[in-house]
Amino acid sequence: MAIDVARPPLAAAERGEPPLAAAPARRFTPSPAWRQAASRIGWTLVSVGCFAGLWELLWAFGIADPKLLPPPHVFLGSLADQARFFNTAQRWQIGVGMNSGPSPAMAVLITVLSSTGRVLAGLLLAAILSIGVGVAIRYVAIIEKLTLPTITLLAPVSPIAWLPVAIFLFGIGNAPAIFMVFIALFFTMVLSTINQIDGVNRNFLNVARTMGATKRQIYARVIIPAILPGLLVVLRLNLFGAWMVVLVAEATGVGYGLGQVIMLARNTFNPSLVFFTITLIGLLGFGFDLVFRMVQRRLLYWVPQTAGVLRGL
Template identity: 55%
Template sequence: MSTKAVTPAAPPRADRPARAGWLTPTWQRRLHSAAWSFASIGIIIGLWEWAAWMGWADPLPAPHVFLGAWHQQLHFFDRANTIGSSGEGGSWLGVMSVVLWTSMRVLLGLTLGFVLSLATGIAIRYWSLFGKLALPAVTMFAPISPVAWLPVAVFLFGIGDRPAIFMVFVAIFFVMVIATLAQIDEVPAPYIHIARILGASKRQIYTSVILPAILPGLFVTLRINLFAAWMVVLIAEAAGVGSGLGQIVMMARNTFNASLVFFTMTLIGLSGFLFDQALGWIQRRMLWWLDARKVGGRNA
């Protein structure tokens, strides 16, 4: 009686995990988040269109009106019509130029405000004498609205980019200093005690323990203040300190052009959304030691 040798099936190779799909989990999260974003915007547009069709939105134009008439709004973005600018630009090139001007002011103001507020907050806690001198001034200036600084910005810098950048800087500097102090005070004491036991100096404790511990919370505060920065720069531009989206909104108000108002608001919303996404990307790259989903959101 002969027996056949049975060859056992080869076990699955450890270096070949089962394919769950053609997308990685990261891209699946991103597409899932993007789908919900489009759904949210679509619902708002649908409700707006329905309200306009029912006559409840008068005198506001329906989305298909101001979005469909985009080609009629381009000449308002002509750089020859903006303060402190010259040249032709009545096309999408002009739109991109205006958006870029506003975005650069926000970016410079945010960068200066974040870096200097972080340095100031650490210095207040690092040197007690400096803290006793600087903290009362910070707490006194923090409640002042950034809009109140507009005349000061014009007095100091005149007309142009610098007043708008200064206002963005002021809008976040004092708030971020106070946030930095709060984050430093909330660093767990065992972290500092262990660093001291290991022989770390005061400087090493601040650079290697405190700074990594406070950055996640500060980035959250910075992303919240990003929207305040956009509001401030638009106010500065609308007041005539330079060309930008704020000046276009003011021009639309003066000409009673509702379509231009909402077209520009759409550009502002898209720009702010892209800014927040870019800041979230920077946050995830800088805070590489944290879980990406806890740092930059579910779509990280």
């Protein structure tokens, strides 16, 4: 009786079959979010590059006077020379020279952080108090009658007009600059909050009342979530206004900051320092706006992204 011995399986070549093809290498496919971010970064660089290139062409053809409008390669090419002018934190003291104090790089960092801190502090105070006052005006009738006429009366007053008041109240230091930012944003944000409350869809309120919600619950769970998207847009736009106001305050009522650097450049007729500081302020504003938009998308995850929907119509 013959016994079959188990044989190992034949290879594909021995069976006359073609060899198996190697698995294709996985390719990195960027997500739509990454492609959109890359597109935005690319177009941002193109936009800024076109502006800078036009400026350089005006300089190359002799149309722009380099003594009054130095091209970007001039005021951006000497970072160390420009940074030494940022040592303003102690210059107001008698006997303190330009070469004393922190290093140029540290002086730039101190100046930037000082101005940024004043902007964020004033913006945060204005946002919290304005939203609270706006909701209180619509929540309690007596508060509306007592405060809304005064707020409407003070809203058109320019923030520059409040500068002497800030100095009278707080003297010299961080407080008047923060007060200037606060007063520049508070009244308009209160009126914006009231307008957002008045624009809430009445169907939301009727449904909440039908389900037995109290007035406090309607405000806490319907009205405030409904007005948050509009308020954050207003807050984002006011961020640029806060930077404008803090520069004016620093130029007159604070010992150091980006505003004082601008004034120093004007008094010493240093256009390169002026445009270098303007570039720095623009980069700070652009960066804060970018971070604010990212935070806004995270917080308002239920709001659809409708940017560019009507562009193709």
